Amino acid sequence: MSAFNAIGEEREIDRDEFTPSVEPQPTWCPGCGDFGVLKSLKQALPEVGKTPEEVLTVTGIGCSGKLNSYLDTYGFHTIHGRSLPVARAAKLANTDLEVIAAGGDGDGYGIGGNHFIHTARENHDMTYIVFNNEIFGLTKGQTSPTSPKGHKSKTQPSGSAKTPIRPLSQSLTAGASYIARTAAVNPNQAKEIIAEAIEHDGFAHVDFLTQCPTWNKDARQYVPYIDVQESDDYDFDVTDRREAAEMMYETEDVLNEGTVLTGRYYVDEDRPSYQEEKSAVGELPDQPLAERYFDEDAEWERSYDLLDRHT
Amino acid sequence: MSSDELIWRIAGGSGDGIDSTSQNFAKALMRSGLDVFTHRHYPSRIRGGHTYVEIRAADREVQSRGDGYNFLLSLGDSFARNPQEEAYYGNEEIKPLSENLDDLREGGIIVYDEGLISEEDVEAIDLEARAEENDWHVFPMDLRGLAREHGREVMRNTAGVGVTAALLDMDLEHIEDLMSDAMGGDVLEANLEILHEAYETTREEYEFEHDLRAPEGSHETEQALLSGSNAIAYGAIDAGCRFIAGYPMTPWTDVFTILAQNFPDMGGVSEQVEDEIAAAALALGASHAGAKAMSGSSGGGFALMSEPLGLAEMTETPLVLVESMRAGPSTGMPTKPEQGDLEFVLYTSQGDSSRVVFAPSSIEEAYEQTRLAFEIAWDYQLPAIVIYDQKLSGENKNVDVEFFDREPKPDLGSTLTEDELAEAAHDASGKFKRFNYEDAENNVAPRSLPGQKGGRYLATGNEHSPVGHISEDPDNRVAQMTRRIEKLDSIREELNEEHESNQTYFGDDDAEYGIITWGSSHGAVHEAVERLNESGHSVKGMSVSDMMPFPETEVTEFLESVDEAMVVEMNATAQFRGLIQKELGRFGEKMTSLLKYNGNPFEPAEVVEGYEVNLADDDREPTAQVRIEPAAGD
Numbered sequence: 036m037s038a039f040n041a042i043g044e045e046r047e048i049d050r051d052e053f054t055p056s057v058e059p060q061p062t063w064c065p066g067c068g069d070f071g072v073l074k075s076l077k078q079a080l081p082e083v084g085k086t087p088e089e090v091l092t093v094t095g096i097g098c099s100g101k102l103n104s105y106l107d108t109y110g111f112h113t114i115h116g117r118s119l120p121v122a123r124a125a126k127l128a129n130t131d132l133e134v135i136a137a138g139g140d141g142d143g144y145g146i147g148g149n150h151f152i153h154t155a156r157e158n159h160d161m162t163y164i165v166f167n168n169e170i171f172g173l174t175k176g177q178t179s180p181t182s183p184k185g186h187k188s189k190t191q192p193s194g195s196a197k198t199p200i201r202p203l204s205q206s207l208t209a210g211a212s213y214i215a216r217t218a219a220v221n222p223n224q225a226k227e228i229i230a231e232a233i234e235h236d237g238f239a240h241v242d243f244l245t246q247c248p249t250w251n252k253d254a255r256q257y258v259p260y261i262d263v264q265e266s267d268d269y270d271f272d273v274t275d276r277r278e279a280a281e282m283m284y285e286t287e288d289v290l291n292e293g294t295v296l297t298g299r300y301y302v303d304e305d306r307p308s309y310q311e312e313k314s315a316v317g318e319l320p321d322q323p324l325a326e327r328y329f330d331e332d333a334e335w336e337r338s339y340d341l342l343d344r345h346t
Numbered sequence: 347m348s349s350d351e352l353i354w355r356i357a358g359g360s361g362d363g364i365d366s367t368s369q370n371f372a373k374a375l376m377r378s379g380l381d382v383f384t385h386r387h388y389p390s391r392i393r394g395g396h397t398y399v400e401i402r403a404a405d406r407e408v409q410s411r412g413d414g415y416n417f418l419l420s421l422g423d424s425f426a427r428n429p430q431e432e433a434y435y436g437n438e439e440i441k442p443l444s445e446n447l448d449d450l451r452e453g454g455i456i457v458y459d460e461g462l463i464s465e466e467d468v469e470a471i472d473l474e475a476r477a478e479e480n481d482w483h484v485f486p487m488d489l490r491g492l493a494r495e496h497g498r499e500v501m502r503n504t505a506g507v508g509v510t511a512a513l514l515d516m517d518l519e520h521i522e523d524l525m526s527d528a529m530g531g532d533v534l535e536a537n538l539e540i541l542h543e544a545y546e547t548t549r550e551e552y553e554f555e556h557d558l559r560a561p562e563g564s565h566e567t568e569q570a571l572l573s574g575s576n577a578i579a580y581g582a583i584d585a586g587c588r589f590i591a592g593y594p595m596t597p598w599t600d601v602f603t604i605l606a607q608n609f610p611d612m613g614g615v616s617e618q619v620e621d622e623i624a625a626a627a628l629a630l631g632a633s634h635a636g637a638k639a640m641s642g643s644s645g646g647g648f649a650l651m652s653e654p655l656g657l658a659e660m661t662e663t664p665l666v667l668v669e670s671m672r673a674g675p676s677t678g679m680p681t682k683p684e685q686g687d688l689e690f691v692l693y694t695s696q697g698d699s700s701r702v703v704f705a706p707s708s709i710e711e712a713y714e715q716t717r718l719a720f721e722i723a724w725d726y727q728l729p730a731i732v733i734y735d736q737k738l739s740g741e742n743k744n745v746d747v748e749f750f751d752r753e754p755k756p757d758l759g760s761t762l763t764e765d766e767l768a769e770a771a772h773d774a775s776g777k778f779k780r781f782n783y784e785d786a787e788n789n790v791a792p793r794s795l796p797g798q799k800g801g802r803y804l805a806t807g808n809e810h811s812p813v814g815h816i817s818e819d820p821d822n823r824v825a826q827m828t829r830r831i832e833k834l835d836s837i838r839e840e841l842n843e844e845h846e847s848n849q850t851y852f853g854d855d856d857a858e859y860g861i862i863t864w865g866s867s868h869g870a871v872h873e874a875v876e877r878l879n880e881s882g883h884s885v886k887g888m889s890v891s892d893m894m895p896f897p898e899t900e901v902t903e904f905l906e907s908v909d910e911a912m913v914v915e916m917n918a919t920a921q922f923r924g925l926i927q928k929e930l931g932r933f934g935e936k937m938t939s940l941l942k943y944n945g946n947p948f949e950p951a952e953v954v955e956g957y958e959v960n961l962a963d964d965d966r967e968p969t970a971q972v973r974i975e976p977a978a979g980d
C-alpha cells in the first residue's frame with residue numbers, strides 16, 4: 036500500500052474542493068488579474084483529474100505568491116524568486132506529485148531569472164505560471180523586468196531606460212518544451228492552456244498576463260487579445276522551433292506596440308523530461324524516493340559496506 | 347633520534363600524484379599496524395605549485411599533525427613553469443625541497459629526485475651546510491631516470507616510495523598489495539619493477555647512518571583510513587540521507603562528490619545546480635516532499651544559502667547543511683583552513699534563529715554528529731548545520747572498522763503516517779493543523795507530506811496560523827515564535843539526557859588551568875595538554891562541539907573548575923571565546939585566547955608554547971604566527 040494514498044485517487048472531483056471553505060479570502064485588489072489565474076486553476080485541476088492532495092503548488096513572493104493561500108492544495112509559499120528550485124526538488128523526491136510553481140514577473144524573471152533559465156534548460160516535469168502584470172505589485176508599483184521601455188515609476192522617475200525581457204523567447208532558448216501565453220481577460224483560453232500545461236510531460240511555461248488596476252492602469256493587459264491559433268494571420272507550426280521562435284519574437288514586439296497576442300507558441304511532445312533523462316542514466320530511482328521511507332521492505336545500504344576501499 | 351614516530355612528508359607539484367601516493371603509503375603504514383594521521387597542504391592552483399602531504403605514524407593513537415617532521419621525500423615540481431628563469435612563483439622545480447627545510451627536525455632524512463632537481467639549484471640553497479648543521483641525512487636519487495627506464499616518468503613516486511621503504515627498513519609486502527589492488531597488467535609490472543629496483547639500489551648504494559626506522563605496531567581490529575569528508579558523507583548515508591544538491595566550492599566539494607558518486611547505487615538523488623541558493627532550496631523542496639536531504643557549501647556559498655536556511659526555520663522543514671570553512675573574508679584562501687565562520691553560521695539569515703549547529707572535532711565525531719544532525723533535524727523539524735573546516739575535511743586517520751558497524755536510521759522523525767493523520771487535529775475546512783502550538787510536545791508540531799491523505803496544509807515563509815495561512819495576529823505570532831525558539835531548549839535537554847556528551851574532555855580532572863577549544867583544533871590541543879602534564883604543568887582540556895544549542899552547564903562547570911583558561915581557535919577575532927561570553931554572560935576575566943590565522947593549523951608545540959607564555963607566566967615572546975589576546979581586564 037502506498038504511503039501517499041491521495042496520489043492517483045480515482046474519483047469524481049468537485050470544483051469546490053479547491054476553494055478553502057473558511058478563511059482566508061483573497062486580499063487582492065478588486066479587478067486584479069490574479070483572480071483569473073486562481074479561477075483557471077480551479078477549473079483546470081478537476082478537469083485533468085487531480086485531487087487537491089496530490090497537487091503541490093509552490094509560489095514565490097508578491098501578490099502573485101499568494102495564489103496557494105486561496106487554493107486548497109498542498110502548498111509551499113516560499114521566498115522571493117525561489118519557487119522553482121523548491122518545486123523541482125519536490126518533484127524529484129516524489130515524482131508522483133503534480134507540481135505547479137507560480138510567481139510574478141519580478142519574482143520569476145527578475146530575482147528568480149537564473150532559476151528560470153536552468154529549470155527550463157533541464158526541462159523538469161512541472162508547470163510554471165508567471166503572473167505577468169509588468170509591474171511590482173506588492174511593493175507598490177516599481178518597474179519590473181517586463182515593464183515597457185520608458186515606463187515611469189517611483190524608482191525610475193525619468194522612465195525606464197531598459198528594454199523589457201522577452202519571456203517567451205527566453206524560455207524557448209533555454210529549453211522549455213511547452214510555452215504559451217494567456218490572459219486573465221480570456222478565461223476560456225486560460226483554463227484550456229493551464230490544463231494542457233499540467234498534462235504536458237516536461238517544463239510547461241505559461242506567461243499569464245494579469246492586469247494590476249492599482250499600479251499599472253495603462254498596461255496592455257486590458258487590450259482585447261488575439262488568439263494566434265484562431266487567427267488566419269498567424270499561421271505557424273507550434274511544434275517547429277524556428278517558426279515558434281519567429282512568432283514569439285513578433286508577439287513580443289507587437290506587445291510593446293500595444294497588440295496582445297496569446298495562445299500556444301511551442302509544444303514539443305518528444306523531448307524527454309528531466310526526470311526521464313535522469314532515470315535513463317541511472318540517477319533517479321524507479322520508486323519515488325519519498326515512498327521508500329515508508330517501505331518496510333526497503334533495503335538501506337549502509338556506509339559499512341563502503342569501507343572496503345578504505346582498509 | 348628515536349623511532350617512536352615517523353612523520354613522512356612527500357612534496358612535489360600539484361598534479362604530481364602526491365595525493366594518491368601518500369594515500370597508499372599511509373594505508374601501507376596502517377596495515378603494518380601503526381596508527382596514522384595525515385595533513386595536506388596545497389596551493390590554490392590546479393597544476394604545478396608546491397604541495398605536500400604529511401603522514402604521521404606511530405604505535406599509539408595520533409590525532410594531530412606533529413611538530414615538524416622527520417622524513418622528506420622531495421619529488422621536485424614537474425609542472426614548474428619556466429624552469430630556466432625565475433618565474434612569477436620563483437624557481438619552482440626545487441621548491442618541494444627548498445620550501446620544506448625549515449620544519450625538518452634534527453637528524454631527519456631527505457630524499458630528493460636529482461633527475462628533476464639540478465645540482466646547481468641544490469648548491470644555491472646551501473643544502474650541504476644546512477644538512478651538516480642539522481645532522482640531516484641526504485639521499486639524492488635519480489628517481490625520474492629510474493622510472494623512465496622501466497615505464498613512465500610519472501612512476502617516480504613509486505621509486506620514491508621504494509627508497510623510503512629501504513631507508514626505513516620496511517617490508518614491501520603491504521605496498522605491493524596496495525599496488526596490485528589499484529592497478530594491473532603492464533602498469534603494475536612496471537611499478538613493481540621500479541619499486542624493487544629503487545629499494546635494492548638504495549640498500550646497495552648507501553650505508554645508513556641515521557637512526558630513524560619505521561616504528562612497529564599492531565592492531566587488534568581491522569582499521570579503515572578515511573577523511574573527515576568521508577565521515578560526514580557516511581554519517582549522512584547511515585542517517586538515511588538520499589538527496590543532495592550542491593554547487594562546487596572547496597573544500598565542501600569533497601562531501602558533495604562522495605555522495606554524488608555513491609547515490610546512484612543506493613537509490614539516492616544528487617543534483618549539481620545553478621548556484622547555492624538553488625542548492626539549499628532544492629534540499630528544502632526535497633525534504634518538504636519527504637526525502638532526507640542535505641546541501642552544503644563553504645563560506646561564500648553558504649552566504650547565498652541564508653535565504654533558504656531562514657525559510658527552513660520558518661516552515662519548520664528539516665534539513666542538514668554542512669559548512670566547510672576556509673580562510674576568509676570573501677574568497678579568502680581557498681585551500682587553507684580557518685575557523686572563521688562560526689558567528690556567520692550561528693546567526694546567518696534574518697530574524698531570531700532556531701537552528702542546530704554542531705562542530706565535530708575529529709573524524710569519528712564528524713560521522714557521529716552528522717548522523718545526530720539528521721536525527722535532530724527530522725525529530726525537531728528545523729535545519730541542522732555541521733560546521734567543520736578544510737583541515738578536518740582533508741585529513742585522513744585510521745578508525746576501527748567496527749566503529750561504523752551500525753544500522754542505518756532512515757526514519758523521518760516526527761512525520762505522520764496517513765493513519766496518524768486521520769487522528770490529528772484539523773480545522774473546519776479539513777485542513778491539517780500542521781503548525782499546531784496547542785499541544786506540541788517538546789515544542790514540535792508533527793508534519794504531513796504532500797500526497798498524503800488528510801494532510802493538506804500550506805507551508806509558508808511568512809508568519810502563519812496553525813494550518814499555514816499568513817497571519818500577523820499578535821497572539822499567534824508569539825505562540826509560534828516561542829515554540830520555534832524553545833525547540834532549542836528541548837534539544838539541549840535531549841542532548842544532555844539521551845546522548846553521550848558531544849563535548850570531549852582530556853587531561854587532569856583536578857587541574858589548575860584549562861584549555862578550551864572547538865572543532866578541528868582539538869587534536870593539537872589534546873596532544874599539547876598531554877605534553878604539558880608530562881612536563882609537570884597542571885592542565886585540562888575541553889573541546890566543545892555543540893555550538894547551538896550551547897552546552898551552558900558543561901562549559902560553566904569547566905570554567906568554574908579552573909583558575910584561568912586559554913581559548914584556542916583558528917581565527918583572528920576570537921569568535922568562540924565571544925560565543926562563550928555571550929552565552930554564559932561571564933568568565934571574560936578568566937579567558938585568554940591563542941589565535942592562529944596564517945592558513946596553517948596549530949601544531950601541538952605552538953599550543954604548548956602559547957600556554958607557557960599565556961598562563962604559566964613565561965616571558966617568552968610567542969612566535970609570529972600565533973597571537974595572544976589577553977583576558978578582559980588584563
Ligand SMILES: Cc1ncc(C[n+]2csc(CCOP(=O)(O)OP(=O)(O)O)c2C)c(N)n1
Pocket residue numbers: 096097098099100115138139140141142143166168170171172173174179
Ligand atoms: C529577497 C527579497 N527582495 C525583495 C523583496 C520585496 N518584494 C516583495 S514582492 C516584490 C515584487 C513582486 O513583484 P512581482 O513578482 O512582479 O509580483 P506581483 O506583486 O506584481 O504579483 C518584492 C521586490 C522580498 N520579499 N525579498
Ligand code: SF4
Pocket residue numbers: 062063064066067068069098099168172173246247248249250
Ligand atoms: S497591487 Fe496589483 S497585482 Fe497586487 S493585488 Fe492589487 S491589483 Fe493585483
